[in-house]
Amino acid sequence: MPPRKLPTLTTAQARQIWLRAQRLDMREPFGSGPEAARAAVEQLGYVQIDTINVIERCHHHILYSRIPAYRRSDLAHLQSVEKSVFEYWTHALSYVPTRDIRFALPAMKAHREEPKRWSAVGAREETRKLLRRIRRDGPLSIRDIAEEPVEKAHLWASRKPSKGLLERAFYDGELAIAARSGMLKTYALFDRHFGWEKRPAPATERQVAAYKLDRALRAQGIVSLDSICHLDAPAKKGVAAQIATRLRNRTLVPVMLEGAGKTAHWAAPETLEAVAEPEPGLVHILSPFDPLMIQRRRTSLFFGYGHVFEAYLKPENRVYGYFALPVLIGDEVVAVLDLKTDRAAGRLLIQRWTWLEGAESAERKALIEGELQRFERFQLALDEAAVESEPETTEMPA
Numbered sequence: 001m002p003p004r005k006l007p008t009l010t011t012a013q014a015r016q017i018w019l020r021a022q023r024l025d026m027r028e029p030f031g032s033g034p035e036a037a038r039a040a041v042e043q044l045g046y047v048q049i050d051t052i053n054v055i056e057r058c059h060h061h062i063l064y065s066r067i068p069a070y071r072r073s074d075l076a077h078l079q080s081v082e083k084s085v086f087e088y089w090t091h092a093l094s095y096v097p098t099r100d101i102r103f104a105l106p107a108m109k110a111h112r113e114e115p116k117r118w119s120a121v122g123a124r125e126e127t128r129k130l131l132r133r134i135r136r137d138g139p140l141s142i143r144d145i146a147e148e149p150v151e152k153a154h155l156w157a158s159r160k161p162s163k164g165l166l167e168r169a170f171y172d173g174e175l176a177i178a179a180r181s182g183m184l185k186t187y188a189l190f191d192r193h194f195g196w197e198k199r200p201a202p203a204t205e206r207q208v209a210a211y212k213l214d215r216a217l218r219a220q221g222i223v224s225l226d227s228i229c230h231l232d233a234p235a236k237k238g239v240a241a242q243i244a245t246r247l248r249n250r251t252l253v254p255v256m257l258e259g260a261g262k263t264a265h266w267a268a269p270e271t272l273e274a275v276a277e278p279e280p281g282l283v284h285i286l287s288p289f290d291p292l293m294i295q296r297r298r299t300s301l302f303f304g305y306g307h308v309f310e311a312y313l314k315p316e317n318r319v320y321g322y323f324a325l326p327v328l329i330g331d332e333v334v335a336v337l338d339l340k341t342d343r344a345a346g347r348l349l350i351q352r353w354t355w356l357e358g359a360e361s362a363e364r365k366a367l368i369e370g371e372l373q374r375f376e377r378f379q380l381a382l383d384e385a386a387v388e389s390e391p392e393t394t395e396m397p398a
Contacts, residue, residue: 006253006254006255006256007253007255007256007272008255008256008257008258009222009255009256009257009258009272010258011257011258011259011301011302011303011304012331013275014222014257014258014302015302015303015331016275016276016277016278016331017221017222017267017271017272017274017275018220018221018222018292018302019278019292019331020221020274020275020276021218021219021220021221021271022044022066022219022220022291022292023040023043023066024065024066024278024282024284024292024328025276025277025278025279025282025331026278026279026282027068027279027282028067028068028069029066030043030066030067031067032067032068032069032070033069033074034074034075034077034078034082036067036069036070036074037063037067037070037074037075037078038078038082038084038085038097040063040066040067041063041078041085041095041096041097042097042099043218043219044062044219044291045090045096045097045100045215045216045218045219046090046094046095046096046215047059047062047063047094047095048062048090048091048092048093048094048289048291048294049087049092049093049094049095050092050289051183052311052323053182054322054323054339054340054341055323055325055339055340055341055348055379056341056378056379057182058287058288058289058290059075059094059095060072060075061287061289061290062287062289062290062291063075064378065284065285065286065287065290068374069383070378071383071384072381072384073384075095076179076180078095079095079177079178079179079180080178080179083098083193083194083195084097084098084099085097085098086098086101086176086177086194087176087177087180087185088104088107088108089107089171091230091231091232091294092231092289098194100211100215101194101200102200102201102202102203103203103207103208103211104173105173105199105200105202105203106202106203106205106208108171108172108173109173109202111171111172111173112172112173126165127165127168127169127174130162130165130166130169131169131174131175131189134175134187134188134189135189135192138188139178139179139186139187139188139193140186140187141184141185141186141187142160142162142163142166142184142185143184145160145162147160147161147162166185166187169187170187173190174189174190175187175188175189175190176188176189176190176193176194178193205238206238206241206242208235208238209235209238209239209241209242210242212228212229212232212235212239213228213239213242213243213246216228217252217267217268217271219291221267221271222255222257222265222266222267222271223265223266223267224260224263224264224265224266224298225239225240225243225264226263226295226297226298227295227298230294230295243266247266250269251268251269252266252267252268253266253267253268253269253272254266255267255272257301259301260301277330277331278330278331280330281329281330281367282329282330283327283328283329283367283368283370283371284327284328284371285325285326285327285337285339285368285371285372285375286325286326286327286328287325288307288309288323288324288325288326292328293307293326296308303332303333304333305326305333305356307324307326307336308320308324310322310324311323319354320336320338320352320354321336321337321338321351321352321354322338322340322351323338323339323340324336324337324338324352324354325337325338325339327368327371329364329367329368332359333356334355334356334359334360334364334368335353335354335355335356335359335360335364335368336354336356337350337352337353337354337368337372338350338351338352338353338354339351339375341379341380343380346380347376347380348372348375348376348379348380350372
């Protein structure tokens with residue numbers, strides 16, 4: 001019997017499948033309000049957090065790219081009021097759906113069982129004292145702790161010793177980040193924050209592997225072992241076993257991807273039936289931490305564009321700029337913009353505009369300029385300020 005011929009996808013088809021999974025192929029895939037932000041985080045599996053704020057921080061930017069009417073207060077509502085998202089480590093610190101919290105509990109347990117990891121931040125008794133204070137007085141931030149500053153151990157460290165204790169208790173699953181204002185985090189007791197009498201049962205190792213595979217299939221459409229286990233090499237063995245099982249069950253099929261060489265890719269059969277072009281004229285100015293950009297080799301394979309993060313390069317070695325943002329029109333990356341928000345002057349600055357080879361046109365320039373006007377309003381929170389300033393009205397009964 002001749003070997004079964006594998007489905008072969010062009011890079012254009014692969015891009016369209018990935019854009020569909022990322023919900024970047026239509027203008028308003030989720031609607032608006034907190035429920036839209038929750039649906040977006042659940043679709044993507046996680047939304048990365050980063051400290052750089054030359055423009056708006058990436059967690060807000062990623063959600064804005066998929067929710068035109070996004071408000072920063074939507075995410076705050078999910079985290080602090082509805083508690084349907086929580087912060088924890090994926091490949092980086094991220095917002096994760098609370099419905100998935102049982103898959104993070106084993107990682108928290110592993111942190112608790114590796115005390116050497118945090119030996120430099122202080123003795124365990126110091127952490128217990130801090131936990132007792134939070135149990136007695138309620139949630140607190142590092143600003144609520146009065147202590148003598150020390151010299152920083154490295155660039156990203158704090159001069160307050162308690163910062164390390166809070167982080168240790170957070171990664172150990174004893175504290176949750178109950179609220180965030182910029183990079184200032186308010187910590188609460190983990191179980192008290194979620195209002196649990198008893199925690200959910202932690203997922204097994206096999207269940208965690210299945211979850212990582214499902215998360216990638218939902219958010220990527222077409223997956224490889226590297227794309228599923230981004231910066232998580234220890235997970236590959238368990239995920240590979242899950243892939244093998246699903247191939248036997250035919251709930252997963254191998255696909256040949258143009259230009260991928262011998263790298264294996266897979267997809268759910270129904271995914272291959274849903275290839276569709278994005279809405280015409282759709283423009284996205286993407287964060288370099290967007291899920292579509294963060295896996296550089298994958299982005300290069302699918303889009304023919306390998307993003308380079310140049311913030312840590314010397315100015316003379318930069319090609320696109322300090323904090324360059326790729327511009328997606330339809331299913332093509334056409335330009336890279338180095339932008340900066342001048343909040344004091346109330347405007348968005350274009351530091352550098354770079355067209356990718358063969359992509360420049362008057363029509364595309366007009367589309368991007370139109371999107372830049374909307375992007376500036378988001379950066380300066382102008383629409384949010386307008387909503388907050390509207391007077392409250394009371395409806396008269398009919």
